[in-house]
Amino acid sequence: MLFNSLEFAIFFPLVVAIHFLLPHRLRWLLLLVASYWFYMAWKAEYAVLLLLSTAVDYTAANGIHKAKDQRGRKRWLWMSLVVNLGLLGFFKYFNFLNDTFRTLSGWGGIDYSIPDMDLLLPMGISFYTFQTMSYTIDVYRGHLQPERHLGRFALFVTFFPQLVAGPVVRAPDLLPQFIQRMGFDQQRVVEGLKRMLWGLFKKVVIADRCAPIVDEIFGDPAAHDGPLLVLGVLLFSIQIYCDFSGYSDIAIGSARVLGFRIMENFRAPQLAASIGEFWSRWHISMSAWFRDYIYIPLGGNRVNTERWYFNLVVVFFLSGIWHGAGWTFVIYGLLHGAYMVLALMTKRHWRRFNAWSGLVRIPRRHHAMLVLVTFLLVAFSRIFFRAESVQDAFVMLGSLWHFKLAWGGLPALFAAVKPWEIAITLVLAFSHLFLDHHLEAFVKGERRFGHRAYSYLFHGSLLLLLVLFGNYGEVAFIYFQF
Amino acid sequence: MLLRKGILFMLLFTGLYVLFFAVGTRVRLNGTPIIYRLGNVYHWKGGDAWQRYHEYDPQLRHDVVVLGSSHAYRGYDPELFARQGIDLFNLGSSGQTAMNTHYLLDDLLSAENTGLLIVEVSKAYLESDGLESTCELVQNIPMERAAVRMALSLRDPRAANLLALRWAMHGQEPIYRSENYTAKGYCRHTTNAPADLEHRHTGRFDPLPDQVEHLRSIIALCAERGIPLVLVSHPIPPRSDPERHRLFAEFLRGLVAGTEARYLDLATALELDDQQHFADHSHLNQAGVERFVPALIDSLTAHGLAHPMAPAPGTAIGPTE
Incomplete structure (x- = not known):
């Protein structure tokens, strides 16, 4: 969904109205559903990548926190980096690298026949990948306690205002705000x-x-x-x-x-x-x-x-x-x-x-x-x-x-x-x-x-x-x- | 407090908005309101569209009414039909798409005033969003409901701007008239296409789902109102993209299958010359029209579609009441 679309002009006031009508404990759920709706309006299938990214970094961060030694912590961190960068690399860079290899092979007279893939770049993948990676790295570095509430963490990954083109928000800045109670403030x-x-x-x-x-x-x-x-x-x-x-x-x-x-x-x-x-x-x-x-x-x-x-x-x-x-x-x-x-x-x-x-x-x-x-x-x-x-x-x-x-x-x-x-x-x-x-x-x-x-x-x-x-x-x- | 501030703000905005249109449509530069300089959507009031829709009277019956893009109003000459005893009125407009046709048809045509409806269809009819035609029609058609529906189909603030301009220009004379306009909606073009005209070949046809839906609605509406409907593709230059047309024709044949509508594909039925019979990359010139119209009438007759327009000797064509 684009900010400059009629859909958003209807979607946003509705979300705001329901947000302030709901009790605080349910607001994260509304925002999470709204964020997925916002993303899936573009291409529903690619919400799977958001789910995957959420699951991987939630698991990795909690794994790091619970790991008994440095090796275990490192293993969880690598798992997160490999999955996140793997997805990003596959969707964003596969065809570019493939083309480059093809050109280089052509220069070297080598027959290289792996065809390009018909891939549509998932909207905002570079943004949310970097956001979730920063979370896991911060937990690994000990700068941050992992979020136990899966729903709130999922909302941190997908929060619709900044999901597809940033700003790339850090977990310590955003996650605590989901817990904070707030009323409707006119100003x-x-x-x-x-x-x-x-x-x-x-x-x-x-x-x-x-x-x-x-x-x-x-x-x-x-x-x-x-x-x-x-x-x-x-x-x-x-x-x-x-x-x-x-x-x-x-x-x-x-x-x-x-x-x-x-x-x-x-x-x-x-x-x-x-x-x-x-x-x-x-x-x-x-x-x-x-x-x-x-x-x-x-x-x-x-x-x-x-x-x-x-x-x-x-x-x-x-x-x-x-x-x-x-x-x-x-x-x-x-x-x-x-x-x-x-x-x-x-x-x-x-x-x-x-x-x-x-x-x-x-x-x-x-x-x-x-x-x-x-x-x-x-x-x-x-x-x-x-x-x-x-x-x-x-x-x-x-x-x-x-x-x-x-x-x-x-x-x-x-x-x-x-x-x-x-x-x-x-x-x-x-x-x-x-x-x-x-x-x-x-x-x-x-x-x-x-x-x-x-x-x-x-x-x-x-x-x-x-x-x-x-x-x-x-x-x-x-x-x-x- | 917030509500009061909001209302105050919206009042101020509305005042500025009304002021803009009041000034923009009344202050003139070289004889034309300055608003026309401000954007593509502010289409000039006047031209063949204004002439056509102000000449058309829905109270009068026509054997054939044609809707569609400029291919329609430049390809279906009422004079040539009249020679065969057929009374035709052309309601085509520049860049008209299925959406525009749908709303025009809904407002204007019935079994009482239309013997046969021909909708001239080309690739752009289903591929384009209809903005060009909407801008022109909203400024020029007398029918309020169709104008509002077309404007709203844009689904953004341009709709308000188009309607504001329409209403601000209400009562003003058209700015210009088309020199090519003859009568009954037709525009005559006699120039030949340049020899070095390039034809782009993409081999693709990508209809917009909304436009396809509107075409289905046109077919359904004609069936409901008892208006015989024929979709026609008029000749295309021999050097234009044959693959693209094949895909388009195949798509249309699939679309009309099982409905009461018919599709006549005359795109390649005649042996025409790129230059002698065309004015540009897609429009027939008068020489081309003179070859096309008799062939179309023959084809309609062969398909048994000429019946509703067959004039009984001595029948006067006029008001239906």
């Missing part, structure tokens, strides 16, 4: 609804309006000239931010309406002044996951410099491949790894250059320059993220620099999207890019409107823009595919 409900409205606005008005333009440009990069390709790359950056952070806003808002608090997943990533800072503002829950469960166990930065760089590259490689099974995602991840390593390697030189050039004397302008450079570097990396193949990405890279004003692809673009619709989309998308963090502060309640009437006007205008300028037709969220 909390209004806060949640405002957050949902903001998320829907970002998704349906900004991201989904950018989508047809981006699809046209990335769909046939060879047909477009430099200026249009640049436009496509910039718009995709705005699209993916609004799409993904919009989903997170709806997830956080809907959980808030129900009385739960979910961690923030974005903090104005477009304002990051370095790639390192970008990753502390973008998809925060996943960045934290990679930090806690891969980067730090590898040694983090408490190792020699070469090993530190290696650790960074490994983490970004895995982050790239987490997004999708394809060489474009591998390059995307490695590119970010390279950005990080290069920034660290040249840090001293930049400091000297800034002092020599006088940039340190104009800190605000210097900061603005760094923000712009970071935004462009991230936008550049997203060519690989969005391109349909590595070949397409390189076609784009080749043409990106041709700033002749031939506008060769313009007729094709206008055939796909009308010029005035493009104009409206550009105005909405770029104004949003610059105003996002100001407006979001009001939505999150970090800033208050001077008068209640302004708040009404702001949210009324958001709703109006949503209804009038939204691109409807139930466009799926980009991160659902991961």
Whole structure:
């Protein structure tokens, strides 16, 4: 079920109403049933994977807790990791690895005839797999007591607001909230609804309006000239931010309406002044996951410099491949790894250059320059993220620099999207890019409107823009595919 | 408290919404209301759809009524039928799908005003969601119920926007008229398809379950109302995708089996030329129509379907009362 669908518009108020009518002891059951319903509306059969993941990690965590020695604890942990990563690997990476082996075999003149499998990637598998793995690892590390109540644990795995595209919530943050008693709190409900409205606005008005333009440009990069390709790359950056952070806003808002608090997943990533800072503002829950469960166990930065760089590259490689099974995602991840390593390697030189050039004397302008450079570097990396193949990405890279004003692809673009619709989309998308963090502060309640009437006007205008300028037709969220 | 705030908020929103449509439909840019610049769904009032549905009078009986996409209103020339003594009215519209046909049929046609219903069917008729046609029809048809049902079929806020635009434009004259429109719903096109026109071959036919359901409802509704129904596929260019059409025709034959509806597949029945008889990748031009219509009438006669429209000498065609 999509957040931007009629089904959800009926489903959610019903769940909220029943949730607050039920006695506290039965609420977990309602939310569990609702979460399965939510997931099965997409493809009922794949709920089996959720059940399996739940059963495996519930058993493993309790097994670890009861195990008498380290060997026994380790055995349970491995069982969980093998099953979770096995399922993820099979559904997400089988065809990619198979294709790679086929190509390599072809180069080596070896006959390799294992066919690809007709697999549909289970929606949100990367998210819930990582969430359940973090739970079992935390129990193994002794940071967490295992949850004895199977129903509540199943709800932790499947909690519908964040099931298919995060935030990847940690058990200590969410599980205790299922036990806590809560009543119907007007203010909390209004806060949640405002957050949902903001998320829907970002998704349906900004991201989904950018989508047809981006699809046209990335769909046939060879047909477009430099200026249009640049436009496509910039718009995709705005699209993916609004799409993904919009989903997170709806997830956080809907959980808030129900009385739960979910961690923030974005903090104005477009304002990051370095790639390192970008990753502390973008998809925060996943960045934290990679930090806690891969980067730090590898040694983090408490190792020699070469090993530190290696650790960074490994983490970004895995982050790239987490997004999708394809060489474009591998390059995307490695590119970010390279950005990080290069920034660290040249840090001293930049400091000297800034002092020599006088940039340190104009800190605000210097900061603005760094923000712009970071935004462009991230936008550049997203060519690989969005391109349909590595070949397409390189076609784009080749043409990106041709700033002749031939506008060769313009007729094709206008055939796909009308010029005035493009104009409206550009105005909405770029104004949003610059105003996002100001407006979001009001939505999150970090800033208050001077008068209640302004708040009404702001949210009324958001709703109006949503209804009038939204691109409807139930466009799926980009991160659902991961 | 929450309820009061909610009502206040919704009142404010409704006020802004009404204001938007009031301004958008009255303030004009180069002679057209600015609202038409704001999105694809805001279809201009006017054109052949407006002319067709305002010319049609359900109180008058027609031997044949045609429904369907642009293939219908560009392929079934009432003048050519009239030469054979058949009175035909064409109610096709751009991108019309089974859903649109279903609601139009439900509102407009009965055994009293329709001798035979021809529904022109092509792949897109069952594969597309009907948005294009819905946007056009909601702005242009005089029937309120059908317009509301079509708009609501979108199941999202576009439905409200389409209806708000329809009602805000109420009483305003159409913005434009089609130059190709002749009469009785028909649009004449005489241009030939370009020689270098590419035909995409996918070999696939993927009907939408909702549209198939609407087609079943059309068949059932015609049976219930006693309207003889024929589904017709008009000729396709020789270079177009034969496999795709084969799958489509097979599907339709399966669908009508055991019902009172008939399916006439004339897609490849005539020897036509891609350029001389077609205006583009799928529409017949006038030369093509002149080859197709006599063949269709022969085929209807051969299948015994010409009976309801056979004019008795001297019979006046007019109001049913």
